[in-house]
C-alpha cells in the first residue's frame with residue numbers, strides 16, 4: 001500500500017491515475033479502524049480501480065468539550081487492516097496539511113439540517129465535517145466516496161453539499177456493520193468498560209422496539225415514551241434523543257402513512273461515551 005501525507009502530492013498522483021483510466025474510490029475515516037470501516041474499503045475495492053483511504057482525526061468537527069485529544073489513534077494496526085483489505089493508498093495528512101490556514105475564512109453551513117439531531121447536541125459538528133470533506137473532495141478529485149449509514153445524518157448532509165456545490169463525487173451509502181449482539185461497530189466502543197459495553201446494547205434494543213411499535217402503527221410520541229421507559233432499565237445510559245424522521249429530509253414523522261422511508265435515529269451517553277445508531281423502519 002502506498003502512503004502520502006502531502007495533499008499536493010496526492011492531487012498530482014491521482015491526476016496521473018485518472019489519465020490512465022483508473023476509477024478512484026475514496027473512504028474517509030478518522031482511523032481506529034474496525035470491520036465497519038473495512039466493509040467500506042472492500043466495497044470500494046470491488047467497484048473501483050484504485051482505492052484511497054484517508055486517516056485524519058479532524059479537529060474542526062469536535063466541540064471544545066469533546067474527545068479530540070483522547071480519540072483513539074492506532075495507525076500501525078490501521079495500516080495492517082488496510083493492507084489486508086486491499087487499500088491501494090493511505091492518505092495520512094497532518095492537521096497543518098489540511099488546515100494550513102489556522103483560522104479558515106471559508107466555512108460551509110447547511111440551513112436547518114445541521115441544527116437538528118446530532119447538530120443540536122453538537123453545534124458546529126457538521127460545519128467541521130463539511131469543511132474537511134470539501135477539502136478532501138477537492139484533493140481527491142472525481143471519485144466514488146463510500147460513507148457508512150451508521151452516521152445517517154452525516155450521509156444526508158454530505159449528499160446535500162455534493163449536490164448543491166457540484167462536487168464531482170458520487171456518494172455511496174453503505175450499511176452499518178454490527179457486533180454479534182447488535183451493537184453498531186464504532187471506534188468509540190473502545191472507550192467502554194465491560195459493564196458499559198453490556199448497557200450499550202440499549203441503543204439497538206431501543207431501535208428494535210421502535211421498529212416493532214412503528215409497524216404496529218403507534219404514533220411517534222408514544223414510541224419515544226416507551227424508549228424513555230426502556231432507558232430506565234439501563235442505569236449507565238443517558239438518552240439524548242430518539243427521533244423518527246423521513247430519511248431524505250430528516251423531518252419528523254408522526255405516523256406510518258405519512259412517510260415513504262422512515263428511519264429511527266438514537267443517541268445516548270453510555271457512561272461518558274456518546275454513541276449513535278439508527279434503523280430503517282420499513283425493510
Ligand code: AMP
Nearest residue numbers: 029030031036147148150151176177185
Ligand atoms: P469514522 O472513522 O468514525 O469517521 O468513520 C469513517 C466512515 O466509516 C464513516 O463513513 C462511517 O459512517 C463509517 N462507519 C463507521 N462505523 C461503521 C459501521 N459500524 N458500519 C459501517 N460503516 C461504518
